[in-house]
Amino acid sequence: MDIEEFVKTNYRNKKNKDEIIEKLASIIQYYKNIPQEQSELLSKTVYDEVLTTENLNQENLDNLLQFPKTNIGMGEFGVGSRGQGDFYVHSKIAEIIKNTPIESIVNPTAQDDGGVVKVDDTYYVTTAIDGIHSRLSDYPFLAGFHTARATLRDVCVMGANPVALISDIHLADDGDIGKLLDYTAGICAVSELTKVPLVSGSTLRVGGDMVLGDRLVGAVGAVGSSNTTPKARSEAKEDDIIIMTEGSGGGTITTTAIYNNYPDVIKETLNVQFVKASQLLNNYEKQENIHAMTDITNGGINGDANEINKTTGLGIHLYLENIRKLINSNVYNMLDELDIDPLGVSVDSLMLIVSKESVEDIINLLENNSIKADIIGHMTDTGKTYIEDENGNTIQLTPKFREAAYTPIKKVIESINESNFDEDKKIIDKATQEAIDKKDNLVKWIKNRYE
Missing domain, CATH: 3.90.650.10 (PurM-like C-terminal domain)
Known part of the structure; x- marks a missing residue:
């Protein structure tokens, strides 16, 4: 439960302040075993933080704190669902990367899962990262196992031998710490079976204090090396x-x-x-x-x-x-x-x-x-x-x-989610160009100021 988004949406819809705070307090009590006065204090504090950000003076920041709005939801367009919508958005991500003049041998423009850079005349480094399956949040060992195996696959298919694994895990505020340990053990099972060490990682909360519940999200990355041309x-x-x-x-x-x-x-x-x-x-x-x-x-x-x-x-x-x-x-x-x-x-x-x-x-x-x-x-x-x-x-x-x-649930969503694919593509194209322009303008500003 994203309590910050709850307040923002209701505030933007001009709902009454006291009503927002009261409803949020009841939501917090649903998740937290705390006295009512504490849940009300938390609720009011969240409201005050949102009020601050909604009225933040952005006059001299251009669009730095804004993002190009498409009004198209991830699920609505099928992002993450491995179909036309997902592939199209990945092609737009690749377009932003292609617009960045930094050389690589294989990057997302090729639509491969692994990327490759050349270190010298005979040495290639391959990297990949995979996110955990969203429905395996309650099964962290399996989430870690399959994500580690997936990222190793992405390195291997580029013709590289994997040499290291890295882990990133985000657990929501009410999540049991045992999930962190189980997830890591799942990764390490693959590590032991493949003789590829888990060498580093990051552990954080989903949304910090602003997300309630026990949802687990994360990713596992891998690094490999080779002295042959990538199998792209x-x-x-x-x-x-x-x-x-x-x-x-x-x-x-x-x-x-x-x-x-x-x-x-x-x-x-x-x-x-x-x-x-x-x-x-x-x-x-x-x-x-x-x-x-x-x-x-x-x-x-x-x-x-x-x-x-x-x-x-x-x-x-x-x-x-x-x-x-x-x-x-x-x-x-x-x-x-x-x-x-x-x-x-x-x-x-x-x-x-x-x-x-x-x-x-x-x-x-x-x-x-x-x-x-x-x-x-x-x-x-x-x-x-x-x-x-x-x-x-x-x-x-x-x-x-x-x-x-x-x-x-996917069968139900498939029957109710409709999208005007061609029209949505035009909107996403425009948002992609806006993101590229934003990147270009910031790079130019930093170079002019510091170089």
């Missing part, structure tokens, strides 16, 4: 073969299992096979034949294929039956029973785009190390993704506005 999506070539490893899911599948009452599926997700596979491939002697690697996470293979189309300009032809066979059978059965599209959710498989001459060698390398893998398609010149079923029927695979709805 942009390196895929026409006629390359696409290989996929078996996927058992991660945070998304765990969430699906918990909130749809499939507890036995949770244990299927607890492994580090993906990292093991990536490390094998990073030591493969014919590195030049592995052109690109990615993890099937962002909206499933549907979302990832679309991003590869946009990044490379190339097309993809997939074989549905081969993909199905490479999804863990217990996970696939759950998705099938719940009518969740397995092509639209994160299954945490590794997808390799390789030259034809190395296909057999790579599959044998993986299979000999107990990692199931097979060909699932090839690169084409169409610029689009097509998928062929077991009967030879082919359809175009197009990205959805959101990933497949995998919890009961």
Whole structure:
């Protein structure tokens, strides 16, 4: 419960001061076991702070304390839901980064999950960061485990060997400290299994004193190094073969299992096979034949294929039956029973785009190390993704506005949230340019003042 936002909204809607303070005091008492006079004092203090900020003199600050308003909500536009809306906003974030003239080898403009900088002629540093799944707040060990594994994946698929993990955790004011410890233990389980140390981090409260409840949010980052060219999506070539490893899911599948009452599926997700596979491939002697690697996470293979189309300009032809066979059978059965599209959710498989001459060698390398893998398609010149079923029927695979709805609440939201996508895009475009202009003006002001 964000009590600062509660007061701001009611104040801006011109609600009566005494009514706001009284209602907020009752909310505070709901969360806190404190006397009424203390809850009333806290409520009045929050109101006074909001009043100060709402009437702050910003005459000489230009728009420094303002942000470009779109009046489009995160959920309304599908941000974080791994579909068209999410991909579009990420492209706008990438646009701001592209406008920043600082050199890197791979950054978010390529829509890869990991970024790469070159240190010298032969040395590359790769970084990645992943946030915890929002619905795993009450299951901190699993949140830490799957987030750590996800960020290691993002480093590995760029062709780097991970060398360190970092952690960031924010727990709301009423959260039990045991959550912090459990979350860290989850990260350290992955650390121990992969031999990548957790070396630093940050621990804070969500919203400080202004957010009540026990919601847990956070992220895990990873750093890796390599002396080979990054395996970015942009390196895929026409006629390359696409290989996929078996996927058992991660945070998304765990969430699906918990909130749809499939507890036995949770244990299927607890492994580090993906990292093991990536490390094998990073030591493969014919590195030049592995052109690109990615993890099937962002909206499933549907979302990832679309991003590869946009990044490379190339097309993809997939074989549905081969993909199905490479999804863990217990996970696939759950998705099938719940009518969740397995092509639209994160299954945490590794997808390799390789030259034809190395296909057999790579599959044998993986299979000999107990990692199931097979060909699932090839690169084409169409610029689009097509998928062929077991009967030879082919359809175009197009990205959805959101990933497949995998919890009961997502199914409801999918049915009630509507968006005028094209009009919203124009508004977001304008806000992006405003953010770029703000950045440019501030940089210019600082340089003029201090240089």
